[in-house]
Amino acid sequence: MTTNADAPGPPPRRRAPAGAAVLREDVTDAIRAAVFEELAAVGYARMSIEGIARRAGVGKTAVYRRWRSKLHLVLDLVSAIAVQGLPAPDTGSLDEDLLLLYKVTSRALKHPVAGQILPDLQAEAARNPEIADALQKALREGQHGVANGIVQAAVARGELRTGLDEDLALDLISGPLYWRSVVVRNPGLPKGYLRRLAAATAAGLKTL
Known part of the structure; x- marks a missing residue:
């Protein structure tokens, strides 16, 4: 007569090591x-x-x-901005793409938290190369990534010439609103300012 007393049972369940709780x-x-x-x-x-x-x-x-550390925490959050990015405008028109980009960016920069954090991190970046690298990556891969998409779409439609200076184009698109909202910290924009800015930027891009 045989029994299964010595038969192998199911493998023992491994216990998670101490301190390895799932992070909520x-x-x-x-x-x-x-x-x-x-x-x-x-x-x-x-x-x-x-x-x-x-x-x-x-x-x-x-x-x-x-x-x-708080440094790694801030670096992680700043880097995440680059991953999130901005919605890529696709209106079929350079002027309207720029206007939509400026509307979205303006709303983001008006947020009191963003308005206070960005200047502080820019100042800290001058003293901390790691923050400087993370902040540059976030800004370039976020704002500049979308701006580059606008330029390439306009080139494909024939609104901008092939072979234009892309770095200068990205600076022209991204610079004015950032200067006014973050550096000068103007509390409000005049009525119609974003549309005029979009038209002026589009005209400038066509000269490159």
Whole structure:
């Protein structure tokens, strides 16, 4: 008579090592939001993991499980901006593509958090090469990526000439609104300003 007493059973279930708990996405999102709020409130230099955790309603350990320092936290968030990008306008017209881009960008730059964070990070970038690299990548791959799409579409439609100076074109598209909204920090734009800016930019691009 045989029994299965010595038959091999199912393999034992492996236990997750201590400290390897799954990171909750809602907690991660709360921390990210808290970082932006903390940056806007106190700036990068005075920002602390303690302040971020307190604002997010979590313990410091929850922050350190995800990022090992405030520098890596900010670098991660800045880099994520490049991945998100902006919607690529596709109106069939250079002027209208530029106008749509300027409307979306203007709304983003009007946000009080963005308006406070960008100048602070630009100042910090002058002292910290890692932040400088991440910020440059975010701006170039985000805003410039969309601007380049507008230029290429206009070239394909015959509105702009083939072989134009693309770097100069991207500077011409991205510079004016950023200057007015972030550097000069003008609180408001005159009625019709964005349409006039789009028309002037389109005219300038056609001379390149």
